[in-house]
Amino acid sequence: MGSQEVSTVDWQGKHVTVAGLGVSGIPAARALHERGALVTVVNDGDDERARAQAADLEALGITVRLGDGATLPPSTELVVTAPGWQPDKPLFLAAAEAGVPVWGDVELAWRLRGDNGKKAAPWLAVTGTNGKTTTVRMLASILEAAGLRTAAVGNIGVSLLDAVLGETEYDVLAVELSSYQLHWAPSLCAHSAAVLNLAPDHLDWHGSMEAYAADKGRVYEGNTVACVYNVADPATEDLVREADVEEGCRAIGFTLGAPGPSQLGVVDGILVDRAFVANRQKQAQELAEVGDVDPPAPHNIANALAAAALARAFGVEPAAVRDGLRAFRPDAHRIEHVADIGEVAYVDDSKATNTHATEASLAAYDSIVWIAGGLAKGATFDELVTGAAKRLRGVVLMGADRALIHEALTRHAPEVPVVDLDRTDTGAMSEAVARAAELARPGDTVLLAPACASMDMFTNYNKRGEAFADAVRARADESA
Structure with a gap:
């Protein structure tokens, strides 16, 4: 287990391979080189972009080494990897056999914090299958409302290396961490951390x-003040029980219901705290109203409670929680x-x-025409469809793996009308919106919540969302 103390490494002459x-790789290579390490970067790809990046580093x-990310360079004493590289890659197997440690960009940032003479800011860390980015941004908004110098960093916004090595001296960092990043972060010890939820994802990795x-x-390993878990997801509490934390670190739950002692929750439309109050057996502190959260969907209220719990663990006053949530978009x-x-x-x-x-998205609306489909990434849809069946007015399916969703609908919601768009071109979105509009009735919500990745049809989920919004606005203009 690591500690909150800043660790020092003598990088001079140390042979480091950056994968x-x-x-993450380029800033890591630069930072290590500046500290006197002998850096070799290995990369699987050897395209024009990679050659341009290589030329800058070689200068x-x-x-x-381009086109060869599998071989461990001789004399390597440490490997620093990009988070997406899978643990079973030959490079890492060779490192394990040679007894060479492997760090990710998060571990490197943790080790380098305070290296430039600045105060090492504590980390408030957030992970989970869903909601990480929103929660971290909410947390940063609350911390800013409290007058603290902070930034949303990690798997979002400012890179961690830039945050810990830049000129700004932060009071605290709101850190989003993916499972990839945590896998390669053996000594990370946050001030406080939250696991928002756990559901199957990235199992191929x-x-x-x-x-x-x-x-x-x-x-949760090495947390000093609070391990925040989701009362509705017992697996997150199990992780708290299994964690090796600093003495005095507390388990803090968040719930959409009325909170028990050492929990944050909701009572009569009010977000309340029964964890960070003088008498948590009998008292609760009002933090904000449900209407202060944008949007006030159930899963987003849960995100707000998790962010509030981390902020309160850091000593933030209730008024700043309210003001930070109101300011968040x-x-x-x-x-x-x-x-x-x-x-x-x-x-x-x-x-x-x-x-x-x-x-979570489907649970936010009562009557839905659902637009779904894309790349399933090995997912199954029976449980999702079973839970949402009563809310579905109709479904429009598109994308490469739409048949998997269609089969689940046939099994569990056979009465729900389904439009199956047999096309994967980007223009399919306009047709999807048109067909959804035909199914919808006044009071319904046409909801793009694909349950799948976008890369079969779009560059990323942003482009998919933009295509949906463009199609909707075009339809609005026609009906105006």
């Missing part, structure tokens, strides 16, 4: 649900209301790229 060019004196959960649970493509046409709402949740996120 992967890109948003600094960094060795780059981790190998099993157990391994995926274990990597998520790494975020969600990112695009996250339950984003696009337009109302003929008393039908059109909502873009293109960010719902797995079944767990889509389940």
